[in-house]
Structures are given as C-alpha cells and as structure tokens.
Amino acid sequence: MRRRLVVSTIAIVLVVLGTLALPVGIIVYNTAEDQLNAQLADQATAVAGTITENELLGRTTLYAQLDNDLAAGEGLEIFGPNGEELYSNPAVADSTREAIARTVGGETVIVSTSADLLDENFQSQLQVLLLLALGAIAAAAGLAAVQAHQLARPLERLSRRAGAIGEGDFSLGPFVRTRIPEIDGIGSALETSSQRVHTMLANERHFTADATHQLRTGIAGIAMRVEIMTMNPEPDIANEARTILAQTDQLNATIDELLAAARNRSTSERGDFDLVALVEHHVEEWEPRYATARRHIGMVVSSAPPLVHGTRGLAGQVIDVLIDNALRHGAGSVTALIDGPSVTIIDQGPGVDPERLKVLFDGPVDPAARHGRGLSLARRLAQVDGASLDVVGNRPLRLRLTLPRADSAPSGN
Numbered sequence: 001m002r003r004r005l006v007v008s009t010i011a012i013v014l015v016v017l018g019t020l021a022l023p024v025g026i027i028v029y030n031t032a033e034d035q036l037n038a039q040l041a042d043q044a045t046a047v048a049g050t051i052t053e054n055e056l057l058g059r060t061t062l063y064a065q066l067d068n069d070l071a072a073g074e075g076l077e078i079f080g081p082n083g084e085e086l087y088s089n090p091a092v093a094d095s096t097r098e099a100i101a102r103t104v105g106g107e108t109v110i111v112s113t114s115a116d117l118l119d120e121n122f123q124s125q126l127q128v129l130l131l132l133a134l135g136a137i138a139a140a141a142g143l144a145a146v147q148a149h150q151l152a153r154p155l156e157r158l159s160r161r162a163g164a165i166g167e168g169d170f171s172l173g174p175f176v177r178t179r180i181p182e183i184d185g186i187g188s189a190l191e192t193s194s195q196r197v198h199t200m201l202a203n204e205r206h207f208t209a210d211a212t213h214q215l216r217t218g219i220a221g222i223a224m225r226v227e228i229m230t231m232n233p234e235p236d237i238a239n240e241a242r243t244i245l246a247q248t249d250q251l252n253a254t255i256d257e258l259l260a261a262a263r264n265r266s267t268s269e270r271g272d273f274d275l276v277a278l279v280e281h282h283v284e285e286w287e288p289r290y291a292t293a294r295r296h297i298g299m300v301v302s303s304a305p306p307l308v309h310g311t312r313g314l315a316g317q318v319i320d321v322l323i324d325n326a327l328r329h330g331a332g333s334v335t336a337l338i339d340g341p342s343v344t345i346i347d348q349g350p351g352v353d354p355e356r357l358k359v360l361f362d363g364p365v366d367p368a369a370r371h372g373r374g375l376s377l378a379r380r381l382a383q384v385d386g387a388s389l390d391v392v393g394n395r396p397l398r399l400r401l402t403l404p405r406a407d408s409a410p411s412g413n
Contacts, residue, residue, distance in 0.1 A: 002148040009144035010137060017133050024129065032121040036113070040099035043070060044111040048101035051078070055105050063087035074113045081106030154178040158187055161194075212255055219255075223248045253313060270385070272307045272406040273315075279336050279343050282319045289327065296333040297323065307406035308341045310385045315403060318389065319343065321378040322399050330397065342402040344392060351395035360391060375399075 047066050054061040067076040067089050075091035086107065090096070093114035101109045177184055226248065229241035276299075283299050290297045308315075319336075322345040326334045332348025352360065361379045375389075382389040387403045 002145070002152045005148035005151065006141055006144045009140055009147075013137055013140040017136070025126070028125045028129065029122050032125060033118055036097055036118050036121065037099060040074075040097060040111050040113060041101070043074070044099040044101035044109050047076065047078075047111065048103045048107070048109045051107055051109065052104045055103070070111065071113075073117065074111060077110040077112070079108040079110075151180070151183075154180065154183045154187070158183065158190065161187075162190060215255055216252065219248050219251060254317060270309065270311050272309050273312045275305050275308050275315075275341065275343060275403065276301060276338055278312060278316055279319060279338060282316055282323065283336055286320075286323050286327070290334070293327065295327070297336070298333070299336045299338065301338045303339055305338055305340050308403035309406045310387055310403050314381050314385045315387065315401070318378045318382050318387070318401055319345075321374045322401065325374055325399070326397075332396075341405050342400050344398050344400040346393075346398045347396050349396055351397045354394075357391060357394055361389070 047070075050066060051061050063076070063078055063086065067087070070076060073091060075089050075096075076087065077085075077090050078087040080086050090110075091098075091112040091114055093116065095115035096112045097115050097118060098110050098112035101111075103109065178187075223245060226241045226244045230238050230245065232238045232241065279299055283297055286297055323334065323336070326345055326347040326349075329352075330347030330349035334348075335346045337344045337346060351357075361375050379389045382401060385403075387401060389399065389401050392398045392400045
C-alpha cells in the first residue's frame with residue numbers, strides 16, 4: 001500500500017509537470033528573447049547617444065572604439081543619413097538578432113549578436129526549471145511516503161487485529177485511535193464485533209461444559225444400572241448389558257472428543273492409524289441396524305491404502321454420520337469404498353435435488369431444528385482434524401472422506 005501511494009503521488013506530480021511543460025517552456029523562451037532584445041536595444045541606444053553627443057560637441061566619433069565597448073560576440077554597423085556605410089562589423093553567425101537606433105543627425109545604428117546566445121539563455125533557464133521540478137518530485141515523494149506511513153500503519157494494525165480475531169485470539173487491547181474517522185470507525189466496529197464474538201463463544205463453551213456435565217451424569221447413572229444387569233444370571237441379559245456398557249464408554253469418549261474439538265478447534269490425540277481397520281469396525285457395528293431395516297452394508301478396498309494421520313475417534317464419528325445418513329435417507333445396499341487415504345460411502349438411492357446438493361453441508365437455518373445437522377457436523381469434525389468431506393457424485397449420492405497421509409502429515413501433530 002505504501003509503495004502504491006508513493007508511486008501514485010509521483011505519477012500525479014509528473015502528469016501536472018508534463019501538462020505545464022509546454023506552456024512554461026514557451027513562456028521561458030519568450031522571456032529569454034525579450035531579455036536579449038532589450039539588451040541589444042539598450043546597447044544600440046547607448047551607441048546612438050554617444051554619436052549624438054559627439055556631434056553636438058563637435059568631436060570626432062571613433063566607431064571602432066564604440067565597437068570595442070560592446071560585449072564579446074556582438075557586432076556594430078553604422079549608416080549615414082543617406083544610407084551610406086560609415087562603419088560595418090556585424091556579428092558573424094548563421095542566425096543573428098539585432099536592434100536599431102537613430103541619432104539626432106540621422107545616422108542609423110545597428111547592434112547585432114548571434115542567436116546562439118538566445119538558445120544558451122533558454123537552456124540555462126530550462127536547467128533551473130528542471131532542478132526545481134526534480135525538487136518538487138522529491139518533495140512530493142517524501143510527503144507521500146510520510147502520508148503513506150500514517151495511513152498504512154493503522155490499516156496494518158487493523159489487518160493484524162482482524163487476523164488475530166479470526167484465529168480466536170481476543171486478548172488484544174483496545175483499538176488505538178488514529179484521528180482518521182474512516183479507519184477509527186472500522187476499528188471501533190471490529191472491536192465491538194470481537195467483543196460480541198468473544199461473549200458468544202464464552203457462552204457456548206459454558207453451555208457445552210454444562211451440557212456435557214449433565215450428559216455425563218445421566219450416562220453414569222445408566223452405566224451403574226447396566227453394570228448391575230451384567231451380574232444377571234441370564235446369559236443373554238448379561239451379554240446385552242455388557243454391550244450397552246461398552247457403548248456408554250464409547251459415548252463418553254465421543255463426548256470428550258467433541259468437547260476438546262469445540263474448545264481447541266483441534267485435538268491432541270492425533271496419530272497414524274489403519275483406515276481399513278477403522279472402517280471395518282464401524283461397518284460391523286452398523287450391520288445389525290441395517291439388517292433390521294432389511295438392507296445390506298459392506299466394505300470394498302479398491303487399492304491398498306497407506307496409513308492415515310488424524311484423530312481416530314473423530315474420523316470414526318464422521319464415518320458413523322455418513323453411514324447413518326445413508327441408512328436414513330438412502331436406499332438399497334450401502335458400500336464403504338476405500339481408495340487410498342479416502343473412504344466413500346455409496347448407497348443405491350435416487351440422490352438429492354441439485355439445489356439441495358449445493359447446501360448439503362450448510363446445516364439448518366433454524367437453530368431450533370432437530371434434523372439436518374449430521375452432514376454439517378461431519379464436515380466440521382473432518383476440517384477440525386485436517387481432513388476433508390466432499391460430495392463426489394449424485395444419483396446415487398457419494399460422499400468421500402479424505403484424510404491426510406501419514407507420510408505427508410506435518411511433524412509435531
């Protein structure tokens with residue numbers, strides 16, 4: 001920004017100087033010409049006055065002496081009343097300038113000089129003007145640099161402040177006023193918005209913590225009752241109770257991961273894991289529910305996938321959301337296709353409307369809506385974990401989860 005301001009100011013100054021160059025040049029040339037003509041006229045008048053004085057006093061005029069009194073390069077010619085030549089020593093040049101004066105006795109005095117003198121005077125004055133123009137450009141550049149610095153600094157502070165707010169850092173101090181109304185207005189609006197966002201996030205974190213606490217309390221009560229059921233003498237009841245107890249433990253782990261992702265926008269349990277084993281585990285868990293709906297779910301590996309990097313629990317939750325979405329809204333058999341570091345969930349349903357496809361991951365507009373949050377949540381969880389969730393086909397609908405490869409993941413995660 002600073003460079004653009006300086007360059008634009010210099011460009012404006014150059015345009016102004018370029019516009020004024022021709023008329024100023026004409027004025028300077030005419031001034032130099034008038035000065036030369038006035039100088040020659042004064043000298044011719046002086047010579048004519050000397051001749052007139054000598055004639056009145058009866059003295060002889062030495063024309064050569066008058067010629068010697070002129071400046072170097074100037075010539076003198078004197079003609080009598082009848083046009084006869086009394087003295088002739090004109091200036092020698094391709095082009096000359098001259099001035100004429102007459103004496104009381106009728107003699108004609110001509111003082112001439114080379115026109116090169118006019119060009120020299122004109123060039124010297126142009127050099128002075130050029131130096132003044134360069135000085136004006138330098139002064140304009142300096143003033144533009146100062147002005148650019150004064151404008152750029154508050155804008156740079158605004159940019160850093162907006163970037164920090166975007167990264168979730170609300171610890172910045174109050175905005176420093178710049179006495180520039182427009183920038184101060186933006187700073188005040190940004191400060192107010194950051195405070196509102198900070199308050200909203202704090203309220204959401206408190207609500208999440210409170211809701212998590214209540215959920216854990218309820219789950220703990222259920223787990224205690226189910227644990228008692230595991231001691232039932234009936235083997236089927238005891239086995240079912242153990243299954244429910246394992247699912248409550250898994251639900252607790254899911255709540256912990258979601259809470260960590262909501263607080264930190266990332267998790268600290270990222271590592272390398274086998275995508276095939278993860279997908280196979282979740283497909284097996286969903287097989288009973290698909291069997292109840294008289295549908296089939298299976299897994300196909302098209303190419304041996306590498307190890308992937310991420311949070312195993314979050315990736316599993318995304319896969320669960322995709323499988324559940326296929327069960328609720330799809331039709332026919334569902335296939336989990338593993339291709340490299342990605343898994344694509346494919347059903348045999350009619351797909352979704354093209355308009356709906358554009359906002360498939362946007363979630364419901366109404367905050368109180370109870371449905372339509374699954375795919376939106378799945379994409380957010382994938383992005384939190386450094387993965388991506390995209391629609392790769394429709395009719396049938398194909399949703400692909402792509403995780404980072406373990407060999408390309410940044411170190412330290």
